[in-house]
Amino acid sequence: MALNHVSATVNGDRVEFLCETGHTLLEALRDELRLTGTKEGCGTGDCGACSVIVDGRLLCSCLMLAVEAEGKSIQTIEGMATGESLHPLQRKFIEHAALQCGICTPGILIAARSLLERNQNPTESEVRYWLAGNLCRCTGYHKIVEAVLDAAREMRGG
Amino acid sequence: MSTMLKYQEKELKIVGTRPLRPDGVDKVTGRARFGADYNLPGQLIGKVLRSPHAHARIKAIDTSAARVLPGVKAVVTRDDFAEMPDEYAAVGEMMINFRDVTRNMMAREKALYDGHPVAAVAATSESVAREALALIKVEYEVLPHVIDVVEAMQPGAPLLHEDQYTLGVKPKPDHPSNVAKRLEFGRGDVVAGFKEADLIVEREFNTKPVHQGYIEPQACLASYSEDGQAELWTSTQGHFVFRAQCAKVLQMDVSKIRVTPTEIGGGFGGKNNIYNEALAIALSRKSHRPVKMVMTREEVFRATGPTSGANVKVRIGCTRDGKITAAEAELNFQAGAFPGSPVAQASMCAFTRYDLANVRVVGNDVTVNRPKVAAYRAPGAPIAVFGVESVIDEMAKKLGIDPIEFRLKNAAREGTQTYYGPKLGPIGYVQTLEQARAHPHYSAPLGPNQGRGIATGFWFNIGNETTCSLNLQEDGSLTLVLGTVDVAGGSRAAMAMMVAEELGIDYESVSAIVGDTSTLGFNFLTAGSRSTFASGMACVIASRQVIEKLRQRAAKIREVPLEAVAWKDGHARPAGGDVAQFAPMSLAEIAKMAGKTGGAIAGHAEINAQGAGPGFGVHIVDVEVDRQTGSISILRYTVVQDVGKAIHPAYVEGQLQGGAVQGIGWALNEEYVYGDDGVLQNPGFLDYRVPVASDVPFIDTVIVEVPNPNHPYGVRGCGEVPIIAPMAAIANAVENAIGLRLCEQPLSPPRVLKAIDDAAAAKG
Numbered sequence: 001m002a003l004n005h006v007s008a009t010v011n012g013d014r015v016e017f018l019c020e021t022g023h024t025l026l027e028a029l030r031d032e033l034r035l036t037g038t039k040e041g042c043g044t045g046d047c048g049a050c051s052v053i054v055d056g057r058l059l060c061s062c063l064m065l066a067v068e069a070e071g072k073s074i075q076t077i078e079g080m081a082t083g084e085s086l087h088p089l090q091r092k093f094i095e096h097a098a099l100q101c102g103i104c105t106p107g108i109l110i111a112a113r114s115l116l117e118r119n120q121n122p123t124e125s126e127v128r129y130w131l132a133g134n135l136c137r138c139t140g141y142h143k144i145v146e147a148v149l150d151a152a153r154e155m156r157g158g
Numbered sequence: 159m160s161t162m163l164k165y166q167e168k169e170l171k172i173v174g175t176r177p178l179r180p181d182g183v184d185k186v187t188g189r190a191r192f193g194a195d196y197n198l199p200g201q202l203i204g205k206v207l208r209s210p211h212a213h214a215r216i217k218a219i220d221t222s223a224a225r226v227l228p229g230v231k232a233v234v235t236r237d238d239f240a241e242m243p244d245e246y247a248a249v250g251e252m253m254i255n256f257r258d259v260t261r262n263m264m265a266r267e268k269a270l271y272d273g274h275p276v277a278a279v280a281a282t283s284e285s286v287a288r289e290a291l292a293l294i295k296v297e298y299e300v301l302p303h304v305i306d307v308v309e310a311m312q313p314g315a316p317l318l319h320e321d322q323y324t325l326g327v328k329p330k331p332d333h334p335s336n337v338a339k340r341l342e343f344g345r346g347d348v349v350a351g352f353k354e355a356d357l358i359v360e361r362e363f364n365t366k367p368v369h370q371g372y373i374e375p376q377a378c379l380a381s382y383s384e385d386g387q388a389e390l391w392t393s394t395q396g397h398f399v400f401r402a403q404c405a406k407v408l409q410m411d412v413s414k415i416r417v418t419p420t421e422i423g424g425g426f427g428g429k430n431n432i433y434n435e436a437l438a439i440a441l442s443r444k445s446h447r448p449v450k451m452v453m454t455r456e457e458v459f460r461a462t463g464p465t466s467g468a469n470v471k472v473r474i475g476c477t478r479d480g481k482i483t484a485a486e487a488e489l490n491f492q493a494g495a496f497p498g499s500p501v502a503q504a505s506m507c508a509f510t511r512y513d514l515a516n517v518r519v520v521g522n523d524v525t526v527n528r529p530k531v532a533a534y535r536a537p538g539a540p541i542a543v544f545g546v547e548s549v550i551d552e553m554a555k556k557l558g559i560d561p562i563e564f565r566l567k568n569a570a571r572e573g574t575q576t577y578y579g580p581k582l583g584p585i586g587y588v589q590t591l592e593q594a595r596a597h598p599h600y601s602a603p604l605g606p607n608q609g610r611g612i613a614t615g616f617w618f619n620i621g622n623e624t625t626c627s628l629n630l631q632e633d634g635s636l637t638l639v640l641g642t643v644d645v646a647g648g649s650r651a652a653m654a655m656m657v658a659e660e661l662g663i664d665y666e667s668v669s670a671i672v673g674d675t676s677t678l679g680f681n682f683l684t685a686g687s688r689s690t691f692a693s694g695m696a697c698v699i700a701s702r703q704v705i706e707k708l709r710q711r712a713a714k715i716r717e718v719p720l721e722a723v724a725w726k727d728g729h730a731r732p733a734g735g736d737v738a739q740f741a742p743m744s745l746a747e748i749a750k751m752a753g754k755t756g757g758a759i760a761g762h763a764e765i766n767a768q769g770a771g772p773g774f775g776v777h778i779v780d781v782e783v784d785r786q787t788g789s790i791s792i793l794r795y796t797v798v799q800d801v802g803k804a805i806h807p808a809y810v811e812g813q814l815q816g817g818a819v820q821g822i823g824w825a826l827n828e829e830y831v832y833g834d835d836g837v838l839q840n841p842g843f844l845d846y847r848v849p850v851a852s853d854v855p856f857i858d859t860v861i862v863e864v865p866n867p868n869h870p871y872g873v874r875g876c877g878e879v880p881i882i883a884p885m886a887a888i889a890n891a892v893e894n895a896i897g898l899r900l901c902e903q904p905l906s907p908p909r910v911l912k913a914i915d916d917a918a919a920a921k922g
Contacts, residue, residue, distance in 0.1 A: 036194075
């Protein structure tokens with residue numbers, strides 16, 4: 001089986017990789033590019049652990065073929081912190097104990113950042129519905145919602 | 159030094175505060191390595207062929223075509239594993255039988271459930287491995303199957319194990335049965351007790367199996383070397399227990415296997431047992447290459463966990479003024495394909511919130527053609543408590559007594575004799591009930607179609623084998639090597655806090671890690687809410703050893719007698735009084751001189767922690783029922799729980815909130831759906847619906863602290879109690895909202911709507 005050559009931009013870096021036609025973007029990120037911060041929880045788009053941003057759009061990387069990434073710009077959890085400083089959402093998640101096992105955390109952070117880019121002042125309800133595609137089995141979501149609201153507050157400068 | 163340390167009240171500087179967890183940054187940056195994140199050069203991918211039948215005799219397995227497929231490096235079947243005799247070992251609060259472990263990881267005579275492994279391959283890529291699986295020919299003789307627990311108990315039901323005779327029945331039955339074991343617990347005279355009753359309520363309940371639902375599927379990487387040693391990286395709640403299980407089924411020396419626990423993406427009891435681990439080692443042994451095996455979500459649902467579904471009958475009698483005179487329950491639990499449901503734990507938890515003179519509980523452990531059940535957070539207890547707390551609620555209502563008042567009238571207290579063995583020590587049940595009653599939630603107004611329910615839970619909590627090492631480094635910083643896996647709750651933080659508190663130093667100067675199996679002696683699983691209790695005890699013992707050595711070194715350096723040296727606030731200081739005066743020495747100063755004063759300083763603990771303190775909790779929930787759709791909304795939720803001592807209150811809150819929401823999912827949505835063919839129809843998160851963020855409100859928490867006398871900081875453990883009460887509390891709230899007592903879990907919209915429609919039709 002001939003492999004496909006794909007060129008894309010990941011977290012601002014130009015990357016190239018080879019993939020099988022049936023491989024998902026998630027498989028390419030994890031197995032070819034060794035960016036294992038993006039997680040697989042279900043492989044069917046139901047849990048959100050593999051959330052990434054492709055050309056500004058939040059999606060499940062398990063539902064996108066790797067070959068479709070050609071020419072696209074992809075943002076993953078590995079690109080969220082800037083140098084030594086964590087993104088406010090990352091910091092607030094630690095401070096609010098909004099993570100336990102941490103397997104859903106990268107996907108939730110990516111999704112939450114995508115929310116705050118669109119809505120700087122979300123209500124509790126808006127946070128809950130925006131994150132409804134990201135399963136967390138440990139926290140009961142309480143501290144996650146608190147952390148997102150607190151990060152939004154800080155990012156607004158209040 | 160005694161291995162068990164008693165509670166001592168003292169002024170605390172670190173315990174009870176909320177420092178940041180040491181695994182936090184790695185988990186928010188994607189750097190934390192979970193099971194599937196490990197890779198080795200030259201690794202192969204292992205995949206499992208699974209039975210498509212619920213029950214079938216395996217007549218032949220032909221792997222010849224798969225073996226010659228280019229890229230396939232090894233194939234294993236039942237022929238590659240030794241037959242195991244009956245031999246039992248503890249796993250969490252539950253027992254396993256190695257005869258069954260070896261059959262569950264790879265079917266032998268029969269496939270016993272949809273998803274039961276029948277062969278495994280290792281190949282150069284996942285796509286080649288999948289192609290190879292399709293080439294394996296298995297000749298099945300399909301047999302009649304049984305899924306339902308009540309049907310499985312009937313004479314003439316399809317038998318899973320032809321040699322299984324019900325244990326616990328005398329004389330030994332003539333015929334084999336799916337009832338693997340019958341248990342009975344009790345005290346007093348229930349017949350006499352019911353005669354004294356003015357009110358008797360009897361109800362039957364049914365629950366479906368639910369899965370632990372950890373977001374990280376099982377994943378492992380094994381490397382077997384030609385010198386007979388194996389390394390294994392795996393997502394586990396207990397790497398020592400996994401090592402023991404692999405060594406046993408692979409007939410290897412325990413010391414030849416080194417297991418490193420990865421970060422674990424949730425377990426909740428579901429990662430107490432091996433599934434692919436021994437297969438991966440066997441495939442690596444055969445292929446001479448490392449083998450990585452990661453389950454798909456479908457495999458997780460079809461072949462791991464879940465907890466039991468059950469049929470529960472409860473009968474309780476009480477006097478006119480609400481004093482319980484007798485209580486009886488029959489618990490029929492699905493064990494899955496092999497014996498070992500948590501029916502014993504459920505039996506013991508059913509009524510142990512009440513001080514009862516007359517109790518009888520009968521439990522049946524029943525094999526059915528479903529995956530073998532695994533522990534799930536307070537195994538069994540939520541199922542029994544759903545029945546018992548529903549009946550208690552109905553009795554209180556019938557007598558016009560406030561439900562908390564009814565429970566207080568009958569509450570277990572210090573000195574209460576349980577019906578399964580011990581007398582209860584100091585416990586906080588009454589305090590949790592009183593705090594729940596005083597909480598503003600309990601008296602807040604409700605609207606139309608809204609209702610409030612409460613329910614209570616009890617869990618034993620456990621201790622068990624635990625080890626740790628505390629290494630003082632040459633600059634005065636410390637490395638704490640733990641043997642209990644931090645399954646998510648933040649135990650690395652909690653342990654470092656206790657060490658820092660003991661030594662009188664900053665939390666940040668203690669680095670807590672989980673060591674692999676070669677670094678420490680045996681540790682039991684992180685299960686039974688034992689970690690902060692047992693591992694915390696070990697850490698305190700190790701800390702006090704280090705303090706003792708620090709005092710000795712300081713005495714040597716300052717040339718004073720040992721008794722002249724006290725340890726306070728991270729310094730060796732003059733003990734005061736008439737003994738010698740000297741300039742205090744900091745921990746770092748002593749550490750820097752350790753090489754010249756006798757070598758490195760370390761503390762170790764190897765204990766079997768005893769004296770775990772039982773935990774009790776009360777949940778209050780408000781629901782709104784949509785009469786048009788049958789959908790239930792959770793409006794408000796409060797958890798009140800006695801944890802003994804919250805070492806890190808934020809992480810304790812997280813346990814109470816997470817447990818409650820898992821319970822909400824159990825109550826409202828989650829269930830295994832099987833077709834008539836015995837095949838699981840919803841092996842994915844789309845159709846097996848766990849709670850999402852928009853399903854739940856904030857979960858308010860009230861932490862009650864009645865110290866456990868058998869822990870230096872009073873810790874009881876807290877992880878399991880919070881999942882026990884939700885199912886009953888929600889059913890009680892629904893009854894309060896619409897006047898209908900629902901006894902079938904889950905309370906999903908179709909079921910609620912049917913109950914509403916049936917009630918309307920009955921009224922005419």
